[in-house]
Structures are given as C-alpha cells and as structure tokens.
Amino acid sequence: MASVLEALMLLSFGLSWPINALNAWKARTAKATSPAFLALITFGYVAGIAAKFVGGNVNWVLWVYLFNLVALIVNDLIYLRNLRLDAQAGR
Numbered sequence: 001m002a003s004v005l006e007a008l009m010l011l012s013f014g015l016s017w018p019i020n021a022l023n024a025w026k027a028r029t030a031k032a033t034s035p036a037f038l039a040l041i042t043f044g045y046v047a048g049i050a051a052k053f054v055g056g057n058v059n060w061v062l063w064v065y066l067f068n069l070v071a072l073i074v075n076d077l078i079y080l081r082n083l084r085l086d087a088q089a090g091r
Contacts, residue, residue, distance in 0.1 A: 003061050010048075010064040017071035021078055030082035038076055045069045 024033060049065045052058050 003059055007061045007064050010061070010068055014064065014068040014071060017068065017075055021071065021075045024075065024078045024082060028082060028085050030079055030086050033079050033082065035079065038072070038079060042069070042072055042076070045072060 024030075045065060045068055049062065049069070052062050052065070
C-alpha cells in the first residue's frame with residue numbers, strides 16, 4: 001500500500017509537469033520561470049530515485065520517478081529555449 005500511495009503522490013506532481021511545459025512553450029519567455037525552483041525539484045527527484053537504490057526498495061514506483069524526471073528535464077530544456085528567445089528579443 002505504501003508504494004501505491006507514493007506513486008499517487010508522484011503522479012499528482014508528475015501530471016503537472018507536462019501542463020507546465022506546454023504553458024512555458026506557448027509563453028515563449030522565461031520570465032515567469034524560476035531556475036532555482038526547477039533545480040530544487042530536480043534535486044528532489046534525483047534524491048528520491050537514489051533513495052530507492054540505497055534503501056534496496058527498487059520497485060515499479062521507480063518508473064514513476066523516472067517519468068517525472070524526464071518531464072522535468074523537458075521543462076528545463078524549454079526554460080533554456082525561452083532564455084534564448086528572451087535574449088534574442090532583448091527582453
């Protein structure tokens with residue numbers, strides 16, 4: 001049951017990342033994005049993945065962590081793209 005609850009928590013966070021990525025893509029600016037926030041969340045997911053291995057509790061929930069991490073990396077890449085667009089526009 002603990003794994004199911006952990007996965008539900010991860011899914012609730014994880015479903016927001018594709019929505020955020022789409023909004024950031026459409027906005028075409030990095031002004032409303034906090035790089036510190038993205039870095040902290042990325043660190044949290046990496047720590048959660050590491051905890052699975054260190055604790056010897058590698059199970060199917062690891063895939064949910066990885067999905068979230070990939071979605072977050074996509075957000076990071078869109079942030080970098082938007083930074084470049086901001087620089088080009090002189091914002």
